[in-house]
Amino acid sequence: MTPEQSTHLSEEAFNDVLIGLGTPESDAHLAVCSTCSNHLRQFRIDIESFNETTLAWSEARPTASLRATRRSKVRPVMYSPLGWALAAVLLIAIGIPVRSHYLSSLGRASVQAPAPEDTQAQIAQDNDLLRSVDVALNENEESPISAYHLSETPHPRQRTRPELRKP
Amino acid sequence: MSTYSVATFDLGAVPGMEIESSETDKVRHISELDDIDALARKYRARIIRFVAYSTGDPDLAETIAQDTLLRAYNGKENFRGDCSISTWLTGIAINVLRNHQRTERYKFWKRVNSSAIDVNEMASFLPAQSSSPESQLLAREKVKQLAGVLETLSNNQRTIFLMKFSEEMEVADISEVLGMQVNTVRTHLHRALTAVRSQLGAKI
Numbered sequence: 321m322t323p324e325q326s327t328h329l330s331e332e333a334f335n336d337v338l339i340g341l342g343t344p345e346s347d348a349h350l351a352v353c354s355t356c357s358n359h360l361r362q363f364r365i366d367i368e369s370f371n372e373t374t375l376a377w378s379e380a381r382p383t384a385s386l387r388a389t390r391r392s393k394v395r396p397v398m399y400s401p402l403g404w405a406l407a408a409v410l411l412i413a414i415g416i417p418v419r420s421h422y423l424s425s426l427g428r429a430s431v432q433a434p435a436p437e438d439t440q441a442q443i444a445q446d447n448d449l450l451r452s453v454d455v456a457l458n459e460n461e462e463s464p465i466s467a468y469h470l471s472e473t474p475h476p477r478q479r480t481r482p483e484l485r486k487p
Numbered sequence: 488m489s490t491y492s493v494a495t496f497d498l499g500a501v502p503g504m505e506i507e508s509s510e511t512d513k514v515r516h517i518s519e520l521d522d523i524d525a526l527a528r529k530y531r532a533r534i535i536r537f538v539a540y541s542t543g544d545p546d547l548a549e550t551i552a553q554d555t556l557l558r559a560y561n562g563k564e565n566f567r568g569d570c571s572i573s574t575w576l577t578g579i580a581i582n583v584l585r586n587h588q589r590t591e592r593y594k595f596w597k598r599v600n601s602s603a604i605d606v607n608e609m610a611s612f613l614p615a616q617s618s619s620p621e622s623q624l625l626a627r628e629k630v631k632q633l634a635g636v637l638e639t640l641s642n643n644q645r646t647i648f649l650m651k652f653s654e655e656m657e658v659a660d661i662s663e664v665l666g667m668q669v670n671t672v673r674t675h676l677h678r679a680l681t682a683v684r685s686q687l688g689a690k691i
Contacts, residue, residue: 331681335676341673363687369629370634371652373610374536374539375533378531378533378536383531
């Protein structure tokens with residue numbers, strides 16, 4: 321502040337200058353008051369730093385091509401009826417055979433009689449039958465030893481293993 | 488940074504500005520609007536910044552930026568060329584955001600999950616300048632401080648502050664876009680500035 325300056329810009333006048341609504345009086349004051357003009361300059365520097373930093377931050381955010389986005393936004397509107405029609409055709413083409421197959425298999429299943437469940441008595445009866453068959457087979461079956469009149473004990477001179485001849 | 492709803496305003500179509508511009512400017516603006524990717528390259532980051540710091544939700548900002556650019560491109564015939572494209576886009580972004588915040592889906596996802604700005608991460612984007620490391624550190628702290636102060640402002644104050652000091656819009660344009668009286672805009676700006684300067688230690 322120069323010696324002839326006894327007061328500074330008021331809060332309101334200072335803000336008006338920042339807003340761009342300064343008066344000739346405030347401009348005249350800033351021309352001679354270094355304190356006020358320094359404050360003004362510093363504030364503008366701070367704002368400029370903020371703007372540069374936030375803009376750089378915004379620019380660093382990932383971008384997507386708006387042309388592609390626009391196309392993708394347009395496509396559903398243009399092609400959605402076609403898409404639905406295609407989906408309906410596919411549903412009919414797949415659904416009808418599947419349904420008819422299901423119904424026919426259901427019909428076949430209803431024609432077949434269910435297998436009766438075995439009771440304990442039936443199982444016992446089956447086991448008796450199997451045992452009697454087993455006994456009858458054992459009685460009728462001729463032993464190969466007796467069929468060829470062979471002795472069950474080995475002959476004393478019979479070698480179990482052939483000996484190697486010396487040359 | 489917590490998320491907050493942006494100030495809601497009674498907006499119809501974005502009103503035209505009363506700023507006179509030449510025919511050449513108008514032709515240039517309209518040709519800019521003809522290429523959607525070029526439009527996105529030039530303005531997307533600014534819209535994201537504005538919405539992200541108005542709402543505190545960077546994911547929402549990306550959605551709004553995309554919708555804003557698409558809407559601008561699809562409605563480019565409505566651009567009368569009597570304001571800058573940036574101002575026009577900001578107006579559209581406010582409309583899109585307001586409509587979005589009214590939806591039940593937005594309300595649901597805001598309750599369930601909403602992203603927030605990491606101020607430390609954001610401050611690391613401070614462009615390297617030729618100043619000393621101490622000055623860089625100080626500038627980074629100031630940026631973080633300012634982001635913190637913005638959170639404490641009301642929705643109106645924050646939105647208008649960003650429109651004025653980040654989007655560099657004139658008070659008359661802000662008033663027109665928001666459908667708000669010029670004096671009301673000034674009042675919000677004064678309150679926001681008082682709070683910001685007080686927190687930054689920039690008061691005389």
